[in-house]
Amino acid sequence: MKKNIIILLIIQLFIGCSSDDTSSKSTISIDLVPSATNVVIDQAFSVTINANESMKYLWVSTDNFATGDYAIQNFGTSFNLNFNFDTLGQKTISVRAKNQNNEVSEKQIVITVTRGNALKILGVQVVSFYGINTVYDPEFTTSNPESLADLKFGFAKASLDSYLSNVYSWRNWYQSTVIPNQGTMTWDCSNANLYIDPSKNLRFGLADIDNGVAGSDLLNGPPDYREINFSNFVTTKPASITYTFPEINLEFKVFVEWAN
Numbered sequence: 001m002k003k004n005i006i007i008l009l010i011i012q013l014f015i016g017c018s019s020d021d022t023s024s025k026s027t028i029s030i031d032l033v034p035s036a037t038n039v040v041i042d043q044a045f046s047v048t049i050n051a052n053e054s055m056k057y058l059w060v061s062t063d064n065f066a067t068g069d070y071a072i073q074n075f076g077t078s079f080n081l082n083f084n085f086d087t088l089g090q091k092t093i094s095v096r097a098k099n100q101n102n103e104v105s106e107k108q109i110v111i112t113v114t115r116g117n118a119l120k121i122l123g124v125q126v127v128s129f130y131g132i133n134t135v136y137d138p139e140f141t142t143s144n145p146e147s148l149a150d151l152k153f154g155f156a157k158a159s160l161d162s163y164l165s166n167v168y169s170w171r172n173w174y175q176s177t178v179i180p181n182q183g184t185m186t187w188d189c190s191n192a193n194l195y196i197d198p199s200k201n202l203r204f205g206l207a208d209i210d211n212g213v214a215g216s217d218l219l220n221g222p223p224d225y226r227e228i229n230f231s232n233f234v235t236t237k238p239a240s241i242t243y244t245f246p247e248i249n250l251e252f253k254v255f256v257e258w259a260n
């Protein structure tokens, strides 16, 4: 019995040493080569990972591996990551790579994002929508203001599916607070840091909210959105832009701050 315990201890000691040795003697080593280290809002750029041996696992994170994108596949000795940022400041990109033996190499680079010619969305005002001033909450009588729609708008923006891919999909970018019973139909978004390259498209949606979830689409979809952009206004730089879609009685204004 005593002998068994001693053997077990020796085995544990051996395993302990062996795993320490593995990490300290990792043979894989990666380097990160960014296509740019100073970028502007929404600017696409790439980071090439170069490795001294074939990579079979990658984990890419911009929050020190709290979250991120990872995949297990044969990446070879060089692989391109794709990025764009729509918030300002310094971004730390962390990459963890593993070789065939699960040995690890990790590197970080810092990218600085400045505003460039991005505009900032300050607010939205809905002027009219499909079924304005009609009953969207039929549990209330027609004359009761509670029967009017409880408004919430959203913006969607095309964004990368993953740092490991170059595919863009429409994703929620911003969702407003709910304004009950039509109210002012006006939202202040100036604290939301909504910066966007004026050449990019946005999708706008508007819904009646019932108990926290979307009840009715106020664009009478499909489609439940309309696409807008700011490219026609880059020379005139108006502080407010009105978008009108008469076929669904939709009109709304976007209040913006232009870059200098």
Ligand SMILES: [Ca+2]
Pocket (backbone or CB within 6 Å): 137, 145, 146, 147, 148, 149, 150, 180, 181
């Ligand atoms: Ca209501």
Ligand SMILES: [Ca+2]
Pocket (backbone or CB within 6 Å): 136, 137, 148, 149, 150, 208, 209, 210, 211, 215
């Ligand atoms: Ca409602």
